[in-house]
Amino acid sequence: MNIPVKPLSSVPLTKADFVSDQTVRWCPGCGDYSILANVQKIMPELNIPKENIVFVSGIGCSSRFPYYMDTYGLHTLHGRAPAFATGLKVARPDLNVWLVTGDGDGLSIGGNQLLHMLRRNLDVNVLLFNNRIYGLTKGQYSPTSEQGKVTKSTPFGSPDMPLNPMLFALSAGATFIARTFDVDAKGMQEIFKEAAKHKGTSFVEIYQNCNIFNDGTFAPIYERSVREERILRLKHGEPFIFGKNRNKGIRLNGLKPEVVELGNGTNENDLLKHDQYSKDSTLANLLSSFDFPAFPVPMGVLRQVRNSIYGEIIEQQIKTQLEEKGEGKLTDLLRGTHVWTN
Amino acid sequence: MNIPVKPLSSVPLTKADFVSDQTVRWCPGCGDYSILANVQKIMPELNIPKENIVFVSGIGCSSRFPYYMDTYGLHTLHGRAPAFATGLKVARPDLNVWLVTGDGDGLSIGGNQLLHMLRRNLDVNVLLFNNRIYGLTKGQYSPTSEQGKVTKSTPFGSPDMPLNPMLFALSAGATFIARTFDVDAKGMQEIFKEAAKHKGTSFVEIYQNCNIFNDGTFAPIYERSVREERILRLKHGEPFIFGKNRNKGIRLNGLKPEVVELGNGTNENDLLKHDQYSKDSTLANLLSSFDFPAFPVPMGVLRQVRNSIYGEIIEQQIKTQLEEKGEGKLTDLLRGTHVWTN
Amino acid sequence: MSSVKAPLQKKSELPHGTRFSSTSVLAGNDVISFPDYPAEIRAPAGTLEGVSSFDLSFSSSEIYTTADYLEVLVAMNPAALKANIKDLEKGGILILNSDSFAENDLRKAKYKENPLETGELNEYRVVQIPITKLTLKAVEETGLSHRDGARCKNFFALGVVKWLFVRPLEQTQDWIEEKFKRPEIAKANSLALQAGYNYAITVELFHARYHVPAAVLPSGEYRQITGSQALALGCVAASCRSGLSLLYASYPITPASDILHELAQYKNFGVKTIQAEDEIAAISSSIGSAFGGALAVTGTSGPGLDLKSEAIGYAVMTELPVVVLNVQRGGPSTGLPTKAEQTDLLAAMYGRHGEAPVPVLAASTPGDCFYMVLEAFRLALKYMTPVIVLSDGGLANASEPWKIPDENQLPDLTPSFHTDPENFSPYQRNQQTLARNWAIPGTPGLEHRLGGLEKDSITGEISYEPENHERMVLLRDEKIKRIKNDLPPLEVIGPGKNKLLVVSWGSVYGSVFSAIEELQAERYPVSMLHLRHLNPFQQNLAKILNNFDKILVPEMNLGQLSRLLRAEFLVDTISFSKLQGRPFLISEIRSKVLELLGSK
Amino acid sequence: MSSVKAPLQKKSELPHGTRFSSTSVLAGNDVISFPDYPAEIRAPAGTLEGVSSFDLSFSSSEIYTTADYLEVLVAMNPAALKANIKDLEKGGILILNSDSFAENDLRKAKYKENPLETGELNEYRVVQIPITKLTLKAVEETGLSHRDGARCKNFFALGVVKWLFVRPLEQTQDWIEEKFKRPEIAKANSLALQAGYNYAITVELFHARYHVPAAVLPSGEYRQITGSQALALGCVAASCRSGLSLLYASYPITPASDILHELAQYKNFGVKTIQAEDEIAAISSSIGSAFGGALAVTGTSGPGLDLKSEAIGYAVMTELPVVVLNVQRGGPSTGLPTKAEQTDLLAAMYGRHGEAPVPVLAASTPGDCFYMVLEAFRLALKYMTPVIVLSDGGLANASEPWKIPDENQLPDLTPSFHTDPENFSPYQRNQQTLARNWAIPGTPGLEHRLGGLEKDSITGEISYEPENHERMVLLRDEKIKRIKNDLPPLEVIGPGKNKLLVVSWGSVYGSVFSAIEELQAERYPVSMLHLRHLNPFQQNLAKILNNFDKILVPEMNLGQLSRLLRAEFLVDTISFSKLQGRPFLISEIRSKVLELLGSK
Ligand SMILES: Cc1ncc(C[n+]2csc(CCOP(=O)(O)OP(=O)(O)O)c2C)c(N)n1
Ligand SMILES: Cc1ncc(C[n+]2csc(CCOP(=O)(O)OP(=O)(O)O)c2C)c(N)n1
């Protein structure tokens, strides 16, 4: 293939290089703005020429994201971004591919595509904007909405249990799962950079406020006044401690995690420690199931492991076959094994 | 609705009552036969008039199942049986609905439908025939095939990691998950009966041998000579012991499970115990991740909990609304709130 | 003709009314606007006396007067609402600033109860937007005070309205820059304007609204109804008239979501709604419920119709009654989600592999949606077949005065479930309709299995037999064709033999009818024929077409009905296309007709 | 004419050959069978000398001789294979008992290497079945000894063959009961027969095979090729000729899966294959790869085409080159997965919401599949559009002698990626083809975003502007129409002006051509026209149609091409349908033609 290649630009890129000329059309106050800003912010640090970056998305407010990035972009079909990204990345392993999706796009109609992309461990970075609602279609409940939620489509409360995106990803064998939230610029930037570095699918859930149809859905968790009591910031190797005064921790009682006050005979050594790189998924499972109000909500990288990568295996098979058989000759292929003359 | 209702037949039904007049067309030796026989076997014990039973399936060898049951049946579209079942069960809560699917039907094309049915906890019984291959289409790899599997569509080995059906179900919030295998008549019968009794989605994975395209895939696990060393039979409240001589057990080391020999200072009390009804899903998660050869493969009910049920909530909302507003009157509805005369 | 009224609180806020007028002028429309100030100029904002407003009417054809009723009302607070709601036509769009409906706002406007909760606004298309909040957010970067920032909210509203009437922002932006001396105020107003416009785009608000010509209405009781409401009511009515409980399964999509929203409220009619995980699941659930004996219906728009195509074929094969509502929007692909189009006709006809014929109906006005749904259920139940009903984003959101039907005059749709086990086969057919037996689970002795594989024409068991397959393909085809015999003859509007016939379907009805009425009054030799049944066509269609020299088919597509008529009747139809997401203008139809008549 | 050869090991096993003949007779076919015993009757089973066989030819028309080559060979072991393979025509079906290819079986038959692994059987359609194992399983319940049980395996094979040629089992079962005195043996044979038959059904083996008339072949080098192979080779050839690496994404479905199986082997051509999780994902991945600059193709059959419809519309909107191979099978719904039909033409044309025109091509013979794929890629790349290629289950599995093309004579498909950032817009178009610019990621300065929303006709940015939408709908339509200018004129077979024209498309070609050849030789006033381009039609089609009194369109559907011709050209085509999952017989075409000529 004749892909024009340019050497890595000598002039370092800046955030402004990643701002496209399109008017950003989200509602004022939408959490999407800050996610966009922080993605644009970290882009230059990846040191990748912007022509080698592609943002792929589905349909939803969140999925308008690619238009606002001055990179290549593909705004695809509702729910199908993972499949588009799969074709793109398999065809073009040289590209740096990001995937933006919503709780409806990625977990309702697109559940199957996301599941299988995760299972394949395609080397892309997924940003799932979770606002627990359908924004673009004006406020129906989504797979992450709380049970009993009153929305346009469920005037008497939604009847189904929410999906947990972290558990979902984990069960598909995801090799990188992380969570962050739209008002935590620093947290987002760190995680986005970690995600970008990870080889294989990096799956990042971002709590995002939709101030029009689901305003404040995460406020009880991340509002400034309560935040430190209700979120658990993950750091590899460190014990699970939280609280403004770092006075609470999480301990294991048999297989059951429990929140404990520190002091009074309980100290750091009694607590569970974060092991981001554990091959075993039990800890990540535990962490994923922590939810408000029983537990603080984990923010950061829940799990990161190395596993084989879909596209790489395909490349490897081609390499092996080329070595074994030599480059295919069309004429030979057309002739096949048995030729006669008429 | 005018549903003709017949009182529960006074003559008890027998297995033969559930055998339809259709020629069974699976390959001789296919594991599907014994699953069919055992389903037919336990049916009379459910004490449900057979006209109130419906088998719904997708497409695949396994999905031919309904034709062989002398009940109502719906052989639907590839992957979509859960959605068909959802409509049926919501419309007709009085029916006893079974769903038969395969590893391709349920986990490849139908992954999204299955996921959301599980999340809703629809009150149906799912039998997933896992033969780790596409049978009907003659031998391509499936989402449960081992990585590297050589099949018609992957002559150089399949590139993706297999899905674990138990983990998949669990992450969707499944309230009943169990595993059994096609040559264990007794085990199957027990589980099928348990599944039938459970309120909410009962999800049963059945290891099934496809002797044509994937012969012996489970033999290393359940072949008679090795079986007791390689499977772990689950019983609520009992410690995890296995082995022909019941000399091996599973113990927890921190969060890491490990296989230990009993005796030599290790005894039953050191072992993990099965808690089928644990609200907490950590144990079920651990069990789900046990796989050959590192661990014995759990057979039996991994988890069973009670949760709200999709159809029941809908019925309840209708009841509440009827109580609040009285039965709707069409004339009033047609008139709306503002009427004028011309 | 469209008209907008945006009540203002302060005189200083007038400009945006004027602005809108002038952009309309720039867009080539005649505009009349009647600013209308409160007597007391400085009444406290939010009180009834403090309400000012401006009227704005515009139309692409000549305007003789401002509209009697408003089609759009923007009410910034309860007081504005109270003062102006009487002028809003039933079914009109009511844009409310939801930030100003707190208790003390209501008190100031002397509302005892919150009008948003009493149901008194049910007959309008209420669009609640937290305008203040959004405006403040939008202007945040300018560093304006809260008070100054909030002042920009009328420009936010104007932005929404601009989008609604497809008006560009540029001129207003220029005007703002000129007008406001303080650059941060200019900036803020401009940001607010843009934010309102963006908001409307982002959350898929609706574009152009449709005005159905108010013919002389027969006497009787009337209400206002939108197409979405009519579709929903039609479903409930069919449930009542069939004795079957309704199951509506759908996945949200503009402009079909409102049907789900409506039906979800009618729980006390036993209506069950399922918000499915996707469109495939939605129709699959519907078919599953039909197998169980429910009144099954699913609704969607273009992209969703594509996704449902495999399952529609399955319903054809299993011969189960299920109604598919398709509210057409601008295509192809994601296209123009908020605009109307008639481009899904051929997809409805042929959008499935294999020979899979399905009856196709189309509604012509908002109120007609009600009757088309009833007709769809009648056919589905009587012929045991899926039926597709086409509406469009225009009809869905438009409203018209609707003569309230007498419940008892509606067709009796009671189905007869098969219950007799004697010689039962699920594929035995009614000799007249060719409908197969419908036996539902729960019926003793009738246990049977259905599926998508070909079936023996007698036993219904799987059959791979070649001749049987051919027999079944022909049977399924014939069954749908026979529906012809069950339809009333078409009636030509105007002389049955004439120089020109204009054939219309769907929402094109409105403008075509108006144009033809005018032209006939002026004694032009033109007649009109409107089709609500698109498959099969009514029996006398062939004969009618033969009686005209020319046949004009105006469609909001590239000639899809035209193509069907040509193939079926070998008539040289003249296709007349408009694909701008908005209906034909009466004048467009008129000139085309005159052109064809003149060129004779 | 079809012929079967099932080599036998023992004289006692002859009966099933005879049986097959007689069921064929009962089915109304003329049958000749030539039992052919080995010289040495008791040669050890499995050795070359121990092979006996019977030949069986049958045909639904008159038979003048047994076929020179076998179309089906059942080889129970390597010896049988070795002795008979020479008689199997290239591309014929070779059914092997895979249980008997162990090392010592091979040794007995004097095979040095396992023929299943050397590639020497590549040119046959090899169907490996563990016949012994399956037979033993099937007869298990009779309690027969292993030895006696294994003897029933020929009946298993007969069961498979019966299904392959759509023959009923009853007579053979009756015969078995009469013939075998020991009831458990009778039972076992009957069980084995049924099991073989079931096996063929269950694993979606193929039904009737297609015989392409062997015209006088021009001189040159030939090989045997099936439709599936030709589709796969066409893809690889297009990759070589375009310099783009091929990405084939597909979800398995009968009868399209073989394309995936073929292509998965060509890794050393840089071919990448993705077995997707479903059809939606498959086409989405293809389009994604096209955005990346790969040669994108996806393949499926009817139900999968339905599922791909939304994404095809997306490719129309984004104007990305992607080829969709649709191997038609019996529909509607799951239908008859192993049978051939031409019922997806209208779905290919119209099976998407919105105005979403797509070029549609159809292959006429197995070898033609190769050229149609190349043509599809040519159009896709040149016009930046998705293209649908129709094949069917018959072509996929049929094989014919194929003149090996000279690689260098194949069209040069090298695309020109846009690389110049000066004034770049992704929706700038080539003024002649109307193709838009193709700029792929990795190209500096051309960063841009594509999507399914309507786009500004110049900048390619999202546009909700009404007039722009209309402009774009017309542009997309015109682009596909212009392909006409790029196609060679159609050539009539026979006089260009005549009483009757038979118009064919797809696999109907074979029988129509044979019939017309015969009829023309007998000097009947009939001509033939075969269409490989179904959208757009070739330019001179209108003119050709006008030159005939009558136009007959034989199709394996209810008249889909016929409908297109009527709508486009207003000609009163006569549709001739056959929907039995098997091709027209020459005699059927012949009599229809004679009927039409006679009735003049
Ligand atoms: C096939 C199809 N079905 C439905 C829709 C309508 N639709 C667009 S976005 C959306 C949901 C968006 O929710 P989410 O993914 O959570 O994104 P958000 O707007 O909340 O960011 C829906 C249902 C569509 N565009 N296409
Ligand atoms: C839409 C659609 N795509 C593909 C197919 C082809 N197909 C039928 S069954 C099947 C896979 C079956 O595998 P599995 O579910 O594991 O069932 P098994 O045959 O192994 O029991 C496939 C791909 C189909 N029938 N429909």
Ligand code: SF4
């Ligand atoms: S609707 Fe919600 S998610 Fe969408 S742009 Fe507005 S605030 Fe953001």
Ligand code: SF4
């Ligand atoms: S192909 Fe495999 S799964 Fe299917 S019937 Fe045969 S043995 Fe069973």
Ligand SMILES: [Mg+2]
């Ligand atoms: Mg959302």
Ligand SMILES: [Mg+2]
């Ligand atoms: Mg399987």
